[in-house]
Amino acid sequence: MQRNKQVAMGRKKFNMDPKKGIQFLIENELLKNTCEDIAQFLYKGEGLNKTAIGDYLGERDAFNIQVLHVFVGLHEFTDLNLVQALRQFLWSFRLPGEAQKIDRMMEAFAQRFAGGAGACLSTSVRGHTCYVLSFAIIMLNTSLHNPNVKDKPTVERFIAMNRGINDGGDLPEELLRNLYESIKNEPFKIPEDDGNDLTHTFFNPDREGWLLKLGGRVKTWKRRWFILTDNCLYYFEYTTDKEPRGIIPLENLSIREVEDSKKPNCFELYIPDSKDQVIKACKTEADGRVVEGNHTVYRISAPTPEEKEEWIRRIRAAISRDPFYEMLAARKKKVSSTKRHTLSRTEQGG
DSSP states (O other), X not given: OHHHHHHHHHHHHHHHOHHHHHHHHHHTTSSOSSHHHHHHHHHHOTTOOHHHHHHHHHOOSHHHHHHHHHHHHTSOXXXXXXXXXXXXXXXXXXXXXXXXXXXXXXHHHHHHIIIIISOOSSTTOOHHHHHHHHHHHHHXXXXXXXXXXXXXXXXXXXXXXXXXXXXXXXXXXXXHHHHHHHHHHSXXXXXXXXXXXXXXXXXXXXXXXXXXXXXXXXXXXXXXXXXXXXXXXXXXXXTTOSSOSEEEEOTTOEEEEXXXXXXXXXXXXXXXXXXXXXXXXXXXXXXXXXXXXXOSEEEEEOSSHXXXXXXXXXXXXXXXXXXTTHHHHHHHHHHHHHHHHHHHHHHHHO
């Protein structure tokens, strides 16, 4: 009875803060401090929030990366094609919003799949190609099925975006057309999709994390979980909440760094060339009523200077950007530069 209570407490702690949850379970001898045990715990996922699983697996320290690789290894991809394997993989956790985390996860997935675990759609889809193509499929899914993306990519655009990803050559057009049709006809099923459209919105956000927000009428600082996606900034009381406490559309807003005597690393969202105009936003009151926001500026404090810089950069980009395939372009660039580096080292060695 006591053990069950502690396990339930550990799961709850994990959903609020994955590292602390794992630490609690290890300290109470409910989980062994091994990559295998932790990966199994996350893979079974009983009572665990899939956003929290994604956060833990995406961390960059060596131990988490080992857990990620064991976790990917627990998936059975035999006889699955690339889209089927991705569907299974992306159902087991919620993909985090940070590019580096997604990068590590897709790298681990591609290594496992291209390493012979899956039935590749084409024998030519290997290694780096599998990695970039997996990215392209995720981006395509978001672009085709997110109602906020107005400019839907055509199959021709998808084919053009993937030129040269196969060791400098092109993948068979038929393969890319089949991938496109598969995603168009059946979007990825997103974890925790309970019919709430917002869940779809928060799949693969631009950035997410804890920030402090200064109140509008009552000037107190409150810790909120912020998600930046689709040119909107959403904030929640807890990471497990399905509904946001507030929504701030970024259209026509600007962002600037500010000094605050009470909090470090502050920035503000404001309406340029306008004094005392209330920003168009909405929030949910404690009793569940949705009301208009009352901020002329939103003042926010980040935990570190680095995070402040990154939030400002991402928000600025979200205020005016073409969302399609920005990340894919970066991945292709990264892969080609890695290859160039490897080639030059080989030539020097030879």
